[in-house]
Amino acid sequence: MTKYLTLIFKNLLRTKRRTILTILSIAVSLFIFSVLVSLPTFANQMLADTTSSVRIICRTKMGLAYPLPVAYSPKLPRFPMSLPLLRS
Numbered sequence: 355m356t357k358y359l360t361l362i363f364k365n366l367l368r369t370k371r372r373t374i375l376t377i378l379s380i381a382v383s384l385f386i387f388s389v390l391v392s393l394p395t396f397a398n399q400m401l402a403d404t405t406s407s408v409r410i411i412c413r414t415k416m417g418l419a420y421p422l423p424v425a426y427s428p429k430l431p432r433f434p435m436s437l438p439l440l441r442s
Contacts (some may be wrong), residue, residue: 366373
């Protein structure tokens with residue numbers, strides 16, 4: 355076994371450029387693989403976080419930063435998800 359290890363290390367040290375390029379290519383491929391494996395988990399977590407919050411958006415011609423019109427307040431209790439929002 356030690357005979358093979360000494361042979362391996364001698365060949366690795368003989369061509370340093372090829373050894374460095376091989377190590378870098380393996381490191382880059384492992385990094386890309388780990389990113390691609392973890393991407394679906396990260397995307398599912400982000401989608402679960404955004405869908406868990408209930409939001410009511412009222413858009414007008416003037417922009418998004420305007421309150422909900424008073425005429426909508428009688429219509430809101432019909433939606434079951436709006437009851438906790440109306441109580442607070």
